[in-house]
Amino acid sequence: MVFSDAHEVTLLLDEIDWRTIRHAARDAQVEGAFRLLTFDIVLGWDVVGFLARVTQILAEAGISVGALSAFSRDHLLIKQEDLGKALQVLGEHVAELC
Template identity: 50%
Template structure:
């Protein structure tokens, strides 16, 4: 399977919200995403969340791009193609994957460049 086949025509939705990636002492039940391991807890929350003020470390100004395409688990390299193309465009990413959906957070200041790059990969980019 070629990842480019899944990118061609894939819908990428841009969430209207602004997100913060926070290192916290505990999960936030209202977080978009929580990653917790033995050493730290990271939550992705709306920038207006009270968690932002209480966090140990905060990175603000992220936009969420969602790939509305279901990918088979045996597909190799989908995110590598996306991340490489964005890296070539000098766009930093924070990637989150759910069971059947991938999300890429990019800095708001890089949004236009990221969307042009994804369009160049054949994606159907939709704002709001």
């Protein structure tokens, strides 16, 4: 995935793709070991607060996330080391969120 704005270009790559291009990005700022958590439900544009509630639950557990939204699904980048805890705390709220 590529995100570009007036200040930066951000690439989200798997490890194999990063190894392929890293020689061309010598001055890049790199963060690694993330997992992409996808909410595999279609969220219409009339749904208000879903991602806010999810990120609130994770924030209360001390878990930092990067939020990505597609047209009908939301995704979170979560550090690999926090994934188990994130799944646990979100699992405690499945009935509320779904």
